[in-house]
Amino acid sequence: MMIDKDFLKNFDQRMKCVGRYSVLCSNSFDKKLWKEYGIETRDEQMNMLFTLLLFIMEYSLREENCTMDEIASFVEEVSCGYYGRKLNFERSQEFARFMVEDILGNSGSSMYFKAFDYEKRTYQDINIRYIDNKVVYLENGVRRTSYYLTDEGYNMLLATMEMENNMKLSVHEMLFKMHLEKADYNRAVDDIKNIFGQLRKQSQKIEEAMLAVRRNALSYSVEEYGKLVEDNISTVVETREKFRLHRDFIEEKIEGFEEKQMNAEEFTEKEKANLGNLRTIGRYLTQTLDEHQRILGQHFDLKKLYDEELENYSNMTLVQRFPFRSDVYDKILKDASLLKNADKIFAPLFGSRINKIFNPEKMMEYQKKLKKSDVEDESMELDFDEEKYNREKEQSRQERMKKYEGCVNVILEQLVIHKEMTLETLNISCKEEERERLLPTAEIFREVIIEFLTAGTIDIGTIQKEQTDYLMDASEGFVLNEMLLAILEDRRYRKIGKIHIFPMEDGKHVQFKNVMDEAGNRRNFKCSNVGFCYEER
Structure with missing residues (x-):
């Protein structure tokens, strides 16, 4: 039977x-000189060669000169500091020249592999x-x-090595x-195709993340979210x-080519051929920029x-959920005798007293006004003072922002005092006056904690740098980073460098008692325990 050989x-x-x-x-394996430098096994040879290649790559990426003196100094430092081989500079220079010229350069002879x-x-x-050289x-x-x-x-x-997405993109862009x-x-066409493929993968990762969040937000960790956001920003910016x-x-x-052709x-x-390749590159670059815009939209x-x-x-923390299929159906399918206890599961659903009875006939009745309006003319004239309204609105906003602050x-x-703490610590250690500021309303407190959790890690130096590098309008609502920048100007917090929330x-669960809500009612509420810690500057 003949097999289709497309896979070859x-x-x-x-x-x-x-x-x-x-x-x-x-x-490498056939060289005897390795033993003169204290290297006995093939594993040691490969480790040393790839260490050297990474060193040369670092200089190549920085577009700096990588002479034999730099290589010899690196070989001396690595041999002594990590492998315990004491080589002086002259010996290290001989060792470096052996690896660079004899092995990586094959003593000046061309290297071929038959495929x-x-x-x-x-x-x-x-x-x-693997390497090339130039006179400098x-x-x-x-x-x-x-x-x-x-x-x-x-x-x-x-x-x-599997690199970070933004690193892959930078390297491909450099080769391009x-x-x-x-x-x-011709090679540039392959490079831009790889770049476009990387952007498509990033877009797909965002779609998969959104699907995971829709299924269960708690299964998608703050660390994963933070890493993806960082990748998105670096990819676009x-x-x-x-x-x-x-x-x-x-x-x-x-x-230029088209003018020459005419x-x-x-x-x-x-x-x-060059003109055809340039047109292909142009199409892919346009698609690449479109993909950038798409990633930015997906990010938000x-x-x-x-x-x-x-x-x-956070609104549903009091509701206890469980998977009905695995906890009920699957257990009953394994052991049918459990059906005799089914009433224990379903009885609570019917045990509560029904307060109201719905009468379907009421649906068909004509709806009449219960009370006639004293004013026959339903039209109304409003005397609206826009300036006064805006002033009251701004005053209300400022009062609310003070509560957030x-x-x-x-x-x-409390974080400066304890350095590491939880919401449970806050609940216990806060005095009455501090508690009033911590919990102005249940809704404000919940929003602040969600913003902290969403951020995950807050680098104060980074957001201060962003503030100086970019001119940003102040937000009308609560934005955690903006508020932190304003608060951290206080000398009490000068040693806070990075905050971790987890x-x-x-x-x-932590239970907060007698907390006022937006409607003015006092109530108790529970929330998941959250940890805080900080690193000093």
């Missing part, structure tokens, strides 16, 4: 990834090169050789920019402007949904 397409490209490691191992191409039914020679002149005019990673080196190292500068538009500039650059290039007698096949949708779901949950102030005062895992 692009097999040579897969083997190219394998070849990067195969050639490196082949170059079978099932479509062409033959082996293809794939060139492997230092500040004093001394000529040196600087080493940097090639595309192959980047791809091999990036495949060794490098290929554009070298006019290697750090890369959007770069891609807009790339699109402008590509449009100029396309115009005016020149000969337009080579290579130029036609997720924030709104998460806030609403947490607020709804008082609540946050009490939490910070749900307590003990499952206990």
Whole structure:
């Protein structure tokens, strides 16, 4: 029976990834000089080589010169500080030169890996090169050789670890920019496709998060939410402007090629291919910018949904829920004799007294006014003083904001005293006057705690920097970060650097008694226990 062999397409490209490691191992394992530097096993060889490659990558990403002197100093520090091998600088320089030139550079000889191409039914020679070098002149005019990673080196190292999404995007953007500068538009097409794929994954992650929040907001942790929000902001803020500039650059290039195509007698096949690749890149850049806008919209949708779901949950803390299928149906299916106790489950549903009886006949009756209006003319003229209304509205808003401020102030005062505390601690330790400020109304207190929980971790330095970097209008309603910035100007809180807020895992509830609600009624209410702690500046 013949089997469709579509799964073997692009097999040579897969083997190219394998070849990067195969050639490196082949170059390294046969060398005897390793033992002269205290390295006995193959595992130690691989650890040392990849440590060195990461060091070179760090300099390449920073676009700084990486000479043999820098590499030797690093090798000396790592060998002595981590591996316990005492090498002087001269010995470290020999060791570094051995790894860089003999193993990674293969003593100047080209390195190839044979990968079978099932479509062409033959082996293809794939060139492997991890590092390259260039001549640089230092500040004093001394000529040196600087080493940097090639595309192959980047791809091999990036495949060794699952990076953060924003880091992946930055690296792909850097490779994309490098290929554009070298006019290697064929590779640039692959780069922009990878970038677009990363943005699509980020958008999908937000959709999955929204679905998880809709199902059960408590199953989606504050840490997961914070990490996703950070990824969203870094994805949009750090890369959007770069891609807009790339699109402008590509449009100029396309115009240049099109003008040359119209005016020149000969337009080579290579130029036609470049024009086609540039148009593909332009389309993907436009889609990439659209995807940025979509992620930004999803980010705010997720924030709104998460806030609403947490607020709804806080309103229902007194309702005890359980999965009916697993706790009732599944147990009865396993043991039918349990049906004799079914009345114990359902009886409470019918035990309460019904206060009112609904009469369906009343639905069909014509609804009449119970009392005639004293004024026949239903139209009414209002004398509306807009200025007075706005003044009263602003006064009401300021009074409410003072209540929010008082609540946050009490939490910070107690946090400075205890350094680590919970809502239960607040409930016990607050005096009468502090308690009045902490609980002006049940609704205000609940909103403040939800805002703290949603934030998860509040870095005071970061929000102060954001305030200085960006000109933002003050919000009319309660915004926790804005209020914290105003309150933390007080010298009492100067040592607070970062605040951590987290749900307590003990499952206990804290009961606050005799608390006023917005309607002016006094009542008791329960809420989940929440922990607070802070790090000093």
